[in-house]
Amino acid sequence: MPTIAVDKARLFEALGQDYTTEDFDGLCFDFGIELDEDTSLSQRPIINGKQEPAQLKIEIPANRYDMLCFEGISLMLNIFRGKGTSPDYRLVAPPKGELQIINVSKETARIRPYVAGAVLRNIKFTKESYDSFIALQDKLHQNLARQRSLVAIGTHDLDTIDGPFTYEALPPEDINFVPLNQSRSMTAVELMDFYKNDRHLSRYLPIIRDSPVYPVIFDSKRTVCSMPPIINGDHSKITLNTRNVFVDMTATDPTKLEICLNILVSMFSQHLEEPFTVEPVKIVSPHNHQSRETPDLTPRETQAEVSYINNCCGLSLTPSDICSLLKRMSYAASPSRASPDHIDVQVPPTRADVLHQADIMEDVAIAYGFNKLPRSFPSESGTIAQPLMINKLSDIVRLEAAMAGWSEVMPLILCSHDENFAWLNRKDDGKTAVRLANPKTAEYQVVRTSLLPGLLKTIRENKHHSVPMKVFEVSDVAFKDMDLERKSRNERHFAAAWYGKSSGFEVVHGLLDRIMLMLKSAFVTGEEGLAARGVDDAAYWIEKVDDPTFFPGHAAAIHVRIEGKEQVIGVFGILHPTVLEKFELRYPVSTLEVNIEVFL
Numbered sequence: 001m002p003t004i005a006v007d008k009a010r011l012f013e014a015l016g017q018d019y020t021t022e023d024f025d026g027l028c029f030d031f032g033i034e035l036d037e038d039t040s041l042s043q044r045p046i047i048n049g050k051q052e053p054a055q056l057k058i059e060i061p062a063n064r065y066d067m068l069c070f071e072g073i074s075l076m077l078n079i080f081r082g083k084g085t086s087p088d089y090r091l092v093a094p095p096k097g098e099l100q101i102i103n104v105s106k107e108t109a110r111i112r113p114y115v116a117g118a119v120l121r122n123i124k125f126t127k128e129s130y131d132s133f134i135a136l137q138d139k140l141h142q143n144l145a146r147q148r149s150l151v152a153i154g155t156h157d158l159d160t161i162d163g164p165f166t167y168e169a170l171p172p173e174d175i176n177f178v179p180l181n182q183s184r185s186m187t188a189v190e191l192m193d194f195y196k197n198d199r200h201l202s203r204y205l206p207i208i209r210d211s212p213v214y215p216v217i218f219d220s221k222r223t224v225c226s227m228p229p230i231i232n233g234d235h236s237k238i239t240l241n242t243r244n245v246f247v248d249m250t251a252t253d254p255t256k257l258e259i260c261l262n263i264l265v266s267m268f269s270q271h272l273e274e275p276f277t278v279e280p281v282k283i284v285s286p287h288n289h290q291s292r293e294t295p296d297l298t299p300r301e302t303q304a305e306v307s308y309i310n311n312c313c314g315l316s317l318t319p320s321d322i323c324s325l326l327k328r329m330s331y332a333a334s335p336s337r338a339s340p341d342h343i344d345v346q347v348p349p350t351r352a353d354v355l356h357q358a359d360i361m362e363d364v365a366i367a368y369g370f371n372k373l374p375r376s377f378p379s380e381s382g383t384i385a386q387p388l389m390i391n392k393l394s395d396i397v398r399l400e401a402a403m404a405g406w407s408e409v410m411p412l413i414l415c416s417h418d419e420n421f422a423w424l425n426r427k428d429d430g431k432t433a434v435r436l437a438n439p440k441t442a443e444y445q446v447v448r449t450s451l452l453p454g455l456l457k458t459i460r461e462n463k464h465h466s467v468p469m470k471v472f473e474v475s476d477v478a479f480k481d482m483d484l485e486r487k488s489r490n491e492r493h494f495a496a497a498w499y500g501k502s503s504g505f506e507v508v509h510g511l512l513d514r515i516m517l518m519l520k521s522a523f524v525t526g527e528e529g530l531a532a533r534g535v536d537d538a539a540y541w542i543e544k545v546d547d548p549t550f551f552p553g554h555a556a557a558i559h560v561r562i563e564g565k566e567q568v569i570g571v572f573g574i575l576h577p578t579v580l581e582k583f584e585l586r587y588p589v590s591t592l593e594v595n596i597e598v599f600l
Contacts, residue, residue, distance in 0.1 A: 001059050001060060001061055001062050002059075002060050002062070002068060002139055002142075002143055003036055003057050003058065003060070004057070004058050004060055004067070004068060004069070004070075004073065004139070005055045005056070005057045005058075006055065006056050006058065006070045006073060007053055007054075007055060007056075007070070007128065008038070008039075008040060008053070008054040008055055008056045009053065009054065010128060011056060011070065011073070014070075014074035014078070015074060015077060015078060015081070015083070016078075016083060021035070021038045021040075021041065024038075024056070027077065027081075028058060030080075030366070030369060030370075031076070031077060031366065032061060032064075032366050033058055033060055033061065033064070033067070033073075034058070034059040035057075035058055035059075036057040036058060036059045037055075037056075037057040038054070038055075038056055038057075039052075039055045039056075039057070040054035058073060060073075062143075063353035064353065065140065065143070065144050065259065065263050065350075065353070066263050066266070066267065066350035066351065068136055068139040068140065068143070068263075069132050069133075069135060069136040069139070069267055070128070070129075070132045071129075071132060071136075071267045071268060071270055071271075072263075072267050072350075075087070075267075075270065076330060079328065079329075079330050080328050080329065080367070082328065085327075086327065086330040086332060086348060087266075087269075087270070087275070087276040087348075088276060089266055089269065089276050089277075089278065089297040089348070089349060090276065090277050090297070091278055091280050091293075091295075091297060092274070092277045092278070092279055093279070094119070094121070094279050095121075099279070099280060099282045100117065100119055100158075100163040100164070100246065100281045100282070101163055101164035101165065101281070101282045101283075102115055102117050102164070102165045102166070102167055102217075102248070102281060102282070102283050103164060103165070103166045103167070103284045103285075104166075104167045104283065104284060104285035104288075104290070105166065105167060105168040105169060106287035106288075107168060107169040107170075107213060108167055108168065108169045108215060108250075109287070109288060110169055110211070110212075110213055111169050111208060111211050111213055111214065111215050112152070112169075112208075112228060112229070112250045112251060112252055113252070113288060113290075114250065114251040114252070114253075114254045114257050115167045115217075115248065115249065115250050115251070115257075115285070115290075116248075116249045116251075116257050116261045116281070116283060116294040116295065117246065117247055117248045117249065117261075117281030117283065117294055118247045118261060118264075118265045118278055118279065118280060118281055118294060118295050119158060119244065119245065119246055119247070119278070119279035119280075119281060120244070120247065120265060120268060120271075120272060120279070121158075121244050121272065121279050122243060122244065122273040122274070123242070123243060123244070123245055123268070123271050123272050124272075124273070125238075125239075125240050125241075125242060125271070126240070129268075129271055130238075130240055133155075133268055136263075136264060136267060136268075137153045137155065137264065140153065140260050140263065140264065141153065144256055144259060144260060145256060147203065147204065148204050148207060148228075148229035149207055149229070149252070150251060150252055150253040150256045150257075151249055151250070151251040151252075151253065151256050151257055151260045152228035152229030152250050152251070153247070153248075153249050153260065153264065154217065154225065154226035154228060154232050154247070154248040154249070154250075155232070155238055155245055155246070155247050155248075156225050156226070156232065156236035156237070156238065156245070156246045156247075156248070157236050157237065157238050157239070157242045157244070157245070158244035158245060158246040159242075159243065159244055160235060160236045161219040161221075161223055161225060161235070161236045161246065162219050162220045162221060163219060163220060164220055165217055165218065165219055165220070165225065165248070166217070167215070167216075167217050167248075167250070168215070168216055168217075168218065169213040169214065169215050169216070170213055170214060170216055171212065171213055171214075172187065172188035172189045172192070172213075172214045173187055173188070173189055174187075175187060175188040175214055175216050175224065175227060176188075176224075177223075177224035177227070177233045177234075177235075178234040178235065179191055179195075179231045179232075179233065179234060180231050180232045180233065180234050180237055182234055188214050188216075188227060191227070191230070191231070192205055192209060192230075195231070201231060204229055204230055205230065207229055207230075208229070208230070214227060215227065215228050215250055217248055217250075219236075223235055223236070225246075225248065226248060228248075228250040229250070246281075247261070247264060247265060249261050254290075258294070258295070258296070258352075259352040261294060261295045262295050262296075262297065262349045262350060262352070263350055263352075265278045265295055265297075266278075266297065266348075266349060266350045267350070278295060278297060280293045280294060280295065281293070281294055295349070296349070297349045298349070299332065299346035299347055299348055299349060300346070300347040300349075300354075301344065301345070301346055302345050302347060302354075302357070302360075303336060303342045303343065303344055303345065303357070304322075304342070304343055304345055304357040304360040304361065305341055305342060305357060306318075306340075306341050306342065306343060307341050308357060308361065309322060309357075309361045309364050312358075312361050312365075313361065313364065313365050313368065313373055314373060314374045314376060315368065315373070315374070317364075317368075319335035319336075319340070319343050320335060322343055322364055323335065323343055325363075325364050325367035325368055326343075326345065326360070326363065326364060326367065328367040329363040329364075329366065329367050330348055330350075330351070331345055331346065331347065331348065331360075331363070332345070332346040332348075333345045333346065345360060389600055390492050390597065390600060393492075393596060393599060393600060394474045394492060394494075394596070396518065397474050397515060397518075397519075397596055398472075398474045400514060400518045401472045401496065401511065401515070404511055404514055405470060406470045406471065406472045406496060406511065407469075407470060407471050407472070408471070408472055408473065408474075409454070409455065409458045409471045409472070409473055410473065410475070411453075411454030411455070411457060411458055411473070412444070412454065413448055413475070413476065413477075413478075414436070414444040414445075414446070414447060414448070415443070415444070415445070415446060415448050415453045415454065415457075416442055416443050416444070416445050416446070417433070417445045417446050419453040419457070420433060420446050420448055420449060420450065420453055421433075422582075423453070423579060423582035423583060424453070424549045424579055425548035425549050425576060425578060425579060426548065426549060431480055432449055432479060432480060433446040433447065433448075433449050433478075433479075433480070434446060434447040434479070434480055434488050447477075447478040447488075448477050448478070449477050449478065449479060450477060450493075450495075450593060451473050451477060451494075451495035451593055452495060452497070452549075452591055454473060455471055455472075455473060455495055455496075455497040455591065456497065456579075456583040456585065456589070457583065458471060459471065459497060459499045459583075459585060459589070460583050460584050460585060463584075463585070463586075467499060467500045467501060467587060468498060468500030468501070468502075468504060468507075469497075469498070469499040469500070470496070470497075470498055470499075470507070471496065471497055471499075472494070472495065472496035472497070472511075473495050474492070474493070474494050475492070475493065476490040476491065476492055476493070477490070477491050478490050478491070479491060491595055491597060492595070492596055492597050493570075493593055493594065493596065494515065494592075494594050494596050495591065495592060495593040495594075496508060496511055496591065496592045496593075497589055497590070497591045497592075498589065498590045498591075499585065499587055499588075499589050500588070501587055501588075502588065503554075503574045503588040503590050504588070504589075504590045505554065505573070505574055505590045507590070508572055508590040508591065508592045509572070511592060512558065512572060512592055512594075515594075516540050519538075519596075519599050520538055521538040521539060521540045521560060521562075521599075522538065522539045523539070523540060523541065524540065524541040524561075538560070538561065538562050538563075539560070539561045540558060540559060540560045540561070541559050542556040542557065542558055542559070543556060543557050543559060544556055545557040545571060545573075547571055547573065548576065549571075549573075549575065549576060549579060550571075550573035550574060550575060550576055551573065551574045551575065551576050551577070552576075554573050554574040555571060555572070555573030555574070556571065556572060556573060557570075557571050558570045558571060558572065558594055562598065562599070567598065569594050569595045569596075569598050570593050570594030570595060571592075571593065572590070572591060572592035572593070573590065573591070574588060574589070574590050575588070575589045575591060
């Protein structure tokens with residue numbers, strides 16, 4: 001979870017009250033955040049002859065992006081304590097009546113297709129609020145925006161540039177501007193080389209480096225405002241004297257785009273001459289049907305059930321009581337006229353994390369006080385989940401194999417293409433294995449179609465142990481299946497491998513017989529006196545098979561008949577010497593692999 005450092009004296013001034021560390025820790029706990037550290041209790045560094053001011057380091061839940069800055073923390077805590085009311089965020093028209101416009105080129109669809117904007121007019125920056133403004137952008141970039149890969153934020157001094165603006169995608173050699181805090185102009189190609197060793201910006205270069213076009217935002221005079229997601233232009237940089245801020249955001253994810261924009265402008269709209277007002281920007285993007293005005297600060301309307309909230313919390317609150325508690329959490333709520341069991345809730349634009357009435361119930365519990373909730377053993381919700389049949393069957397097979405003296409292993413489900421095919425003397429027809437589109441290493445290229453590579457790699461990495469080794473696994477393999485919507489399917493397999501100075505074929509065969517006996521399948525044999533009966537006429541037998549994975553003449557296919565239906569469920573045998581060589585094994589290995597889903 002992100003940790004935010006705020007000035008202790010400044011926060012207590014905004015809250016209108018001084019707290020001891022213990023009392024403030026209690027307030028944070030009540031609200032659902034956590035005080036990680038109070039630096040006033042430790043030795044602080046001395047900078048330029050002055051000791052660093054005391055800070056409170058507060059850990060913010062991953063869902064509360066609206067509290068990633070001083071403004072959000074102080075605002076929410078004041079509302080929670082009843083010292084403030086939930087802001088009424090409003091969109092206002094610009095002084096001259098015409099909105100700023102961003103015209104979007106269709107070429108941007110090749111790199112970062114979405115853009116949004118807003119204007120914070122007549123803002124008053126102090127050193128502290130300016131630093132907080134920059135820090136919030138950085139926190140959004142690192143968390144919600146996933147290192148700028150989903151969203152990139154640009155802020156500009158509107159008085160230094162002129163609209164309408166254009167958002168384009170151009171070849172890097174056609175982009176030329178002075179980057180932020182630099183003195184010379186450079187092309188985008190030169191810029192990428194200039195910042196390749198920069199400690200801060202180098203991590204973002206790969207996002208667009210290999211693209212034939214780079215995104216860029218111009219004003220009406222073709223002055224470069226920014227080249228997202230890398231850097232802004234120096235011409236329009238904001239300072240403490242900036243009065244009007246133009247915000248641009250580009251993205252690959254439209255949902256994250258709207259969330260970041262709403263949070264940034266909402267939090268810092270409280271520093272305007274007319275607090276909590278935002279000037280919208282008109283986006284003209286007809287090619288992808290994204291023409292609109294941004295931001296949209298309209299509260300989302302939803303409903304929550306009174307009975308659901310009371311049942312989950314163990315309370316007997318009235319609709320009016322719940323509405324009062326929700327106001328402490330910055331909601332607007334009222335009893336529903338349509339039903340006495342419902343309340344109408346308006347979710348503020350900064351709370352994108354509220355997706356379900358469960359989220360509203362959680363905030364009711366926070367406002368009521370977790371420590372005040374009645375403590376009782378749950379009645380209606382206290383249930384024991386029933387296992388899936390496939391998992392129950394797997395546990396039965398797993399237990400029987402372990403009781404027979406075999407050790408369970410759990411290798412990774414991903415493996416290399418060669419391990420899954422070539423090393424087992426198998427050919428890939430292109431219709432079997434699920435491939436990763438962008439594997440990071442050669443070791444993880446496909447989703448395994450057999451459990452054998454994992455078992456053999458486990459033995460290889462444990463060759464220093466004494467032999468024989470007896471290992472097994474009960475887990476999923478995956479196959480392509482174009483008839484399904486997801487184009488693939490899982491299949492639960494059981495596999496075992498014996499590694500020792502002798503082949504161990506008879507040991508693996510014995511394990512197969514034990515597993516099949518436990519699954520109530522009788523072994524079919526032509527030898528007199530060995531006939532047996534299974535449940536519902538279930539039976540199995542083995543037949544010689546030519547499989548390149550195994551030594552010739554030393555492999556058998558496993559056939560079963562269940563409810564009159566015959567099918568092959570697996571194979572076992574002694575591995576071919578070339579397979580042993582590929583996996584660097586010097587002793588013989590006998591393996592067994594069966595599909596256990598047929599027994600469900």
